Amino acid sequence: MISMIGKSIRRWWALFTLPTFLAFILGFLAPFVIGVYLSFTKFTTLSNAKWVGTRNYQRALSDPIFWHALWYTTLFTIVTTIIINVVAFAIAYMFTKALKGATLFRTVFFMPNLIGGIILGYVWQLLLNGVLAHWNVTLTYSATYGFWGLVILLCWQQIGYMMVIYIAGMQALPGDVMEAAAVDGATGAQTLFHVTIPLMMPSITVCTFLTVTNGFKLFDQNLALTSGAPSRMSEMLALNIYNTFYGRPGFEGVGQAKAVVFFIIVAIISLLQNKLTTRKEVEA
Incomplete structure (x- = not known):
């Protein structure tokens, strides 16, 4: 058969x-x-595209708002990647231990990931602006407020998803290795840093890759929470490309050039991150 x-x-x-x-x-x-x-043409539709060479790329790379959006997005991605993975790993580690009601808590932590980004953006806008109202400011008062508002929003949304991946990885750890560490007298901290984390590198690779790419391509939450205010200072790369393409007549080709540059940047960073963490997997 x-x-x-x-x-x-x-x-x-x-x-x-x-x-x-x-x-x-x-x-x-x-x-x-x-x-x-x-990206090498001036166009409004496919039928009227006219070749302009690298002019769109020159205009894109000479745009100071684009470079600010790149810096802003990179910093945001670094901060959220660290926070999400550390907190998600800690919660997963806690839930794999004997904990009453762990299944219910896993469900609660995962639920934010089921909510759309636009809805989350508007909900958190109301919540955060309500807190900031005590100081007579809003999320759009400063790019710093918008930055940390976006960090809180994405972390709240993504931690539960990464937690599920880490839980699956921890449940697949070889029991004989863990027992051998306990027999050898390893403390909880020694077991965690010298046994559990090295064996968890495949899961860490996946979660790190997802959080890096999610951070760079964030769009709907940024649009709903701050929409780039004030003065486009809280505008991330995806929103910058959108505003260039749809917000400035005649700049469709420049927006497309920015999208290609954006793809190259994210691809290079993702490949480097994946190579670095995969190398740790081999060593583990």
Whole structure:
């Protein structure tokens, strides 16, 4: 039976993979190639695109607001990546121990991830502005308030999701290794830092990759919470590209060029991060 199934798969594999391959071409590859082409043109629609060479990239890279958005987004991603992963790992570590009501708490921590970013942005805008009202300021009073508002929002949303991944990784840890550490007299801290964390590097790689990419491509929460105020100082990269493309007539090509630069930056950072953490996996 297994041999017959194997022969059928080898014979008809192309037929079964064709729908997925076509969906990949139509949904990702073709729009990506067209987008790269449009970044070298001046256009309002595909039919009236005119080649302008690298002019769009020159205008994009000479935009000081774009560089501020890049710096702002990078700092935001570093802060949220550290906070989310440390807190999610700590909660997961706690929930894998004997804790009454752990299943209920896991569900509660995961629920924020099910709420849309726009809704979260407006809800947290009301909450945070209500707190800041005691000092007669709002989230849009300063980019610093907007920054930490976004940090609180994304951490609150993402910690539960990363916690689930860490819990799955901890539950898959080899019991004999943990028992050997206990027999050798290792303390809880020694077991955590020298046994648990090295063995958890595959989960740490996944969670770090997700938090880095989520931080860089954040858009809807930024739009709803601050919309870049004041004076576009709390504007992150994705929102900057959106405002360039849709908010400035004649700048569609510049917005597209920014999108390509954005893709290259995120791809390079993600690959470097993945390589660094994967190297730790091999050493572990």
